[in-house]
Amino acid sequence: xxxxxxxxxxxEQVSQxxxxxxxxxxxxxxxxxxxxxxxxxxxxxxxxxxxxGGDVLPIGGGSGGVGEPPVGADDSNSYYLSAGRIxxxxxxxxxxxxxxxxxxxxxxxxxTSSVEDVSxxxxxxxxxxxxxxxxxxxxxxxxxxxTVYSELFWTNDYGALLKAVSSRLPADRPxxxxxxxxxxxxxxxxxxxx
Numbered sequence: 001x002x003x004x005x006x007x008x009x010x011x012e013q014v015s016q017x018x019x020x021x022x023x024x025x026x027x028x029x030x031x032x033x034x035x036x037x038x039x040x041x042x043x044x045x046x047x048x049x050x051x052x053g054g055d056v057l058p059i060g061g062g063s064g065g066v067g068e069p070p071v072g073a074d075d076s077n078s079y080y081l082s083a084g085r086i087x088x089x090x091x092x093x094x095x096x097x098x099x100x101x102x103x104x105x106x107x108x109x110x111x112t113s114s115v116e117d118v119s120x121x122x123x124x125x126x127x128x129x130x131x132x133x134x135x136x137x138x139x140x141x142x143x144x145x146x147t148v149y150s151e152l153f154w155t156n157d158y159g160a161l162l163k164a165v166s167s168r169l170p171a172d173r174p175x176x177x178x179x180x181x182x183x184x185x186x187x188x189x190x191x192x193x194x
Contacts, residue, residue, distance in 0.1 A: 003071050005078065006131030008152035011070075020188050022155055023164050026058055026081075029150065029187045033081050033132070034182045037153035040126075040134050040178035043105045044144065045087055048176040052084035052145060056169055056183050060158050066133040067151040076158050083182075094140035099124045102136045128183045160170040167192035 003010050007025075014022070023062055024041065032131025034055075041049060061069065070078070092098065106113045112135075115155040116123045120140030127133055131151040138144050155161050170188035170193065 002068065005070050005073075005154045006065075006067070006080075007153060009154060011061040011072070011077070011154050015156060017156065018155070019160055019164055022161055024097055025153070026079075026161065027187075029081055029153065030056065031149050032181075033083055033126045036128070036132055036134060037083050037085065037146065037182075038180040039109075040102065040105065040136065040146055040148070041085060044099045044136075044146070045089065046098060046179060047087075049085035049087045049146070050176045051174060052086045052147070053082075054133060054173060055083040056185060057166055058153075058158070058161060060120050060162075061152045064149070065125065066149045066151045067131070069152050070154065071193065072103050074079050074155075074159050077156070078152040078154055079158055080152050081150045084145060085177075086143055086145045089144060092138070092144060094120055094122065094138045094142065096138070097124045098122075098138045098144070100138065102126070106134070116167075131173075164188075169193070 014141045020048035028177050058079035058081060059081060061073045061077035065080030102124055103113060111126040113126045122138050124136045125167060126134060133149045135147045165186065173183060
């Protein structure tokens with residue numbers, strides 16, 4: 001078991017950080033997440049993808065993330081990031097061979113990967129080796145989805161961090177966007193909107 005988070009930091013190291021410092025780290029991590037998502041999307045389609053949930057807010061560490069959580073991580077002291085998109089390629093039937101462009105991409109990146117089958121869906125899981133997982137799923141109903149997850153990151157106060165981010169975010173999110181288009185992360189000096 002480890003006490004380090006996805007960035008290799010311990011709780012003690014993070015305890016020296018201010019809320020503003022942590023806000024900056026979330027911003028950097030969010031930008032990295034979006035880069036991973038864009039690179040993977042472009043292997044399938046450069047056109048618009050539907051959004052699958054929110055992207056910007058950190059999510060309490062007690063409810064997910066990937067990998068083995070650091071010892072003692074819970075909703076109050078850790079978080080992860082996630083973003084997902086959905087596409088319905090013309091003529092898509094969920095054939096396992098539809099994973100090949102993404103499998104090739106994961107191999108080019110040097111990521112480890114595995115395939116899991118659940119009912120009529122094939123899940124390709126790619127581990128970046130640095131705290132992130134990219135999941136590409138092809139379903140028999142023609143819906144193909146792409147999701148990026150982080151492992152957990154420590155925070156001094158998840159509630160305060162969530163409020164600092166969410167209070168500065170506009171309420172509107174797009175229904176769809178092309179690869180590389182996403183909601184900009186707020187700046188620390190942006191005034192709270194609510």
